[in-house]
Amino acid sequence: MTLIAIEWDDTAGRGGRGAVRLLDQTQLPGTTAYRSIDTTSDLVVAIAELAVRGAPALGVAGALGVVLAMDEGAHEGWDDTRVQAAIDRVRHARPTAVNLAWGVDQVRALVPQGRDVVLEAARRVATDDEAANRELSRLGADWLLSRIDRARLRVLTHCNTGSLATSAWGTALGVIRELHARDRLELVYADETRPLLQGSRLTAFELAADGIPHWVQADGAAASTILRGLVDLAVVGADRIAANGDAANKIGTLGVALACHDAGIPFMVAAPWSTVDLSMADGSGIEIEERSGEEVTVLAGVRLAPEVSPGFNPAFDVTPARLVDAVATERGVAEPRRGIDLNSLS
Numbered sequence: 585m586t587l588i589a590i591e592w593d594d595t596a597g598r599g600g601r602g603a604v605r606l607l608d609q610t611q612l613p614g615t616t617a618y619r620s621i622d623t624t625s626d627l628v629v630a631i632a633e634l635a636v637r638g639a640p641a642l643g644v645a646g647a648l649g650v651v652l653a654m655d656e657g658a659h660e661g662w663d664d665t666r667v668q669a670a671i672d673r674v675r676h677a678r679p680t681a682v683n684l685a686w687g688v689d690q691v692r693a694l695v696p697q698g699r700d701v702v703l704e705a706a707r708r709v710a711t712d713d714e715a716a717n718r719e720l721s722r723l724g725a726d727w728l729l730s731r732i733d734r735a736r737l738r739v740l741t742h743c744n745t746g747s748l749a750t751s752a753w754g755t756a757l758g759v760i761r762e763l764h765a766r767d768r769l770e771l772v773y774a775d776e777t778r779p780l781l782q783g784s785r786l787t788a789f790e791l792a793a794d795g796i797p798h799w800v801q802a803d804g805a806a807a808s809t810i811l812r813g814l815v816d817l818a819v820v821g822a823d824r825i826a827a828n829g830d831a832a833n834k835i836g837t838l839g840v841a842l843a844c845h846d847a848g849i850p851f852m853v854a855a856p857w858s859t860v861d862l863s864m865a866d867g868s869g870i871e872i873e874e875r876s877g878e879e880v881t882v883l884a885g886v887r888l889a890p891e892v893s894p895g896f897n898p899a900f901d902v903t904p905a906r907l908v909d910a911v912a913t914e915r916g917v918a919e920p921r922r923g924i925d926l927n928s929l930s
């Protein structure tokens with residue numbers, strides 16, 4: 585299935601100047617609807633609402649956001665200070681995924697060369713991401729198959745890391761797709777991923793569309809599924825990976841890693857190099873986005889907890905390097921638990 589999460593649409597936008605076209609992931613799997621976005625403030629809202637989400641897709645959003653700021657500035661008569669302020673708002677729309685700021689920074693320096701140069705570079709961010717995903721998936725699958733002696737692997741994953749979270753193909757879901765393509769995949773356990781259900785709404789949607797056998801399970805089932813011996817490995821994505829291999833990803837990932845460690849099965853993080861933040865020696869400085877408690881206490885408009893009970897809603901956790909067997913990137917596979925950290929690939 586080829587679903588484009590985010591791209592530039594030359595034919596849309598006010599005065600035909602172009603717009604960001606994004607698949608509104610808040611409405612999946614029930615409705616396939618697109619948002620056409622031609623202002624930076626609407627892009628910031630779309631990012632905050634998770635209409636576009638997943639670290640690599642946020643990188644593309646950041647790069648295209650610079651084009652939007654330039655077009656909007658030209659239309660509204662903004663000076664450079666206002667254009668730069670609009671770019672900064674996009675850059676800071678969410679804090680944890682380093683790809684968002686990285687995507688902005690990939691093209692921002694080109695602003696003096698004009699919007700067409702910036703647009704071309706932003707489109708390259710997307711094509712490069714797909715190439716990176718395919719390569720890291722190949723390397724990740726090689727690593728797993730060289731270590732797990734089983735004809736077809738049973739895989740657990742958390743959150744959504746497929747086409748919807750990237751420019752195409754996917755990271756952890758890319759590794760899963762690669763195993764499936766090689767006829768080395770038996771089954772996927774997709775954690776539903778509370779509170780916003782990226783696993784059941786999005787990962788299951790992608791797996792079903794590709795005919796990949798899977799179960800959707802409650803997040804609370806993951807540790808038991810692992811310790812019962814029902815899976816051979818877990819593979820997840822990341823929003824930011826520190827130099828030592830500490831990896832921030834969707835809340836609940838840490839529990840999966842702990843269970844894998846106890847069970848003695850591989851825990852792999854799969855991510856493009858754009859998710860690696862070598863400026864952080866370890867994960868202690870990673871900012872964890874805290875989202876509205878109502879995402880926990882209200883489901884589809886129905887209040888699940890007493891009105892007086894507030895929801896606690898950290899959106900990410902940090903899995904320490906000592907629990908990470910492998911980080912698959914397009915540059916190669918690091919093995920943080922064995923002390924082979926991300927610096928070894930730089």
Ligand SMILES: CSC[C@@H](O)[C@@H](O)C(=O)COP(=O)(O)O
Pocket residue numbers: 634637638639640681742743744745746749750754755756782820821822823833834835899
């Ligand atoms: C390839 S996407 C990697 C991560 O961004 C993904 O696992 C994740 O945590 C996404 O969180 P989200 O809040 O849906 O943006």
